[in-house]
Ligand SMILES: O=C(O)CCC(=O)C(=O)O
């Protein structure tokens with residue numbers, strides 16, 4: 001995620017803390033001092049439910065009750081309903097030591113107290129969100145939030161980490177470790193609460209030692225507190241957010257429920273925890289990523305620190321089977337990096353980004369494959385058996401629809417002509433430092449010129465996740481083998497295809513190069529590897545993928 005935050009910038013804006021000081025030093029009633037661009041809120045537009053009205057407060061969850069076997073299941077049920085109905089709760093008895101929280105609070109306060117020049121030592125650079133500045137500013141006419149933020153991402157690029165106060169880094173690190181562990185425990189109880197394995201959700205967010213953190217500084221606005229917003233209505237793009245409000249006497253967070261804004265009265269020593277977009281999607285809507293915003297106090301500053309739990313890098317985020325339990329998927333699966341890029345590239349706008357996810361999203365391969373059918377056709381194995389049981393000359397038995405190939409139309413170079421064979425790449429030589437660079441060069445040229453190669457002694461290639469796999473059965477066709485095709489000419493849509501030919505005595509795969517079809521003579525114990533569309537695109541023209549029509553010959557004959 002750090003990568004995404006680093007790659008997606010925000011247009012530079014005035015420092016709001018300084019702007020507020022200038023405005024606030026003028027007399028009351030001088031409204032014009034607050035630039036028009038910050039006046040975003042119409043005070044009478046939506047109903048706001050004040051803090052302190054207990055019946056409407058966001059739920060309070062007690063971690064000690066979650067842990068205690070006697071109260072665990074009832075508190076778990078409360079947690080699940082809080083995450084569904086509100087998307088927010090306050091967490092008490094969480095076990096994070098007061099001192100850890102206290103140190104973080106005082107160091108963050110100290111950081112923002114420094115003169116602008118000192119804070120700007122950590123200023124964001126163009127094109128990146130990391131550091132001190134603002135986010136989500138994408139156009140010069142866009143309305144602006146009345147806040148500054150310090151965003152040290154989870155990658156811990158120390159150039160953006162304050163050195164003053166000197167204990168800042170240590171306080172943040174210690175706090176992060178505690179809060180991350182806490183977040184993981186909360187995720188376990190959330191999973192348990194919906195009847196899934198406790199590890200199922202935690203696993204989606206585990207792995208990173210650190211997480212993204214953002215310190216929000218909201219200066220007071222004496223002239224127009226009811227017309228500016230500290231942070232515009234939004235949902236969090238991540239999975240779970242653990243928010244610490246630094247000054248508990250200033251209530252700024254508001255959460256939207258049933259069309260009304262509820263002011264959150266942060267309890268002393270409690271965390272405010274909320275569900276983000278990724279968790280709404282993973283839970284298939286069992287948990288809700290709820291719109292929230294921060295309002296501004298007329299005379300008091302407010303600071304909050306949000307710790308964002310992002311899914312593991314490169315995750316395809318979609319409803320998790322453990323949580324969906326056979327329900328229909330209500331969300332598309334999406335490459336999370338892409339989702340985040342879109343999130344950062346737009347102005348904060350309520351649930352808009354998440355809503356898009358429900359409507360279209362970016363389907364992953366597996367979903368695309370599941371959603372797109374193919375018209376039903378005759379079973380070819382059975383058809384071939386019928387045809388082949390008749391006499392050799394009985395060509396008519398092969399239905400016309402299968403006779404597509406004109407045997408003499410294109411030149412075919414037979415297998416076995418080793419000058420023309422697709423290259424053979426030896427993985428042992430790739431690994432061996434003595435031969436690695438020459439074998440690497442051979443690999444690159446194989447990918448560029450042929451788009452195909454056979455890697456001998458393949459080891460450790462099938463690592464990591466599972467992948468799509470297709471088993472092709474090509475029946476023999478005694479009557480018209482030179483007129484039918486096992487698979488029409490095509491290139492593969494994925495990144496890389498690893499092909500295993502089951503019966504190496506039957507050569508069926510042909511590869512097109514320079515207008516000729518080359519028959520591939522599969523070597524014993526080798527895989528056939530080919531470059532697919534996605535890899536060609538990713539590497540512009542340096543790699544090529546070649547059409548490959550396996551011909552029907554007598555592959556699998558005799559089976
Ligand atoms: O400051 C707050 O209370 C809310 C902050 C927030 O929503 C965020 O950082 O995403």
Ligand SMILES: [Fe+2]
Nearest residue numbers: 234235236292
């Ligand atoms: Fe937020």
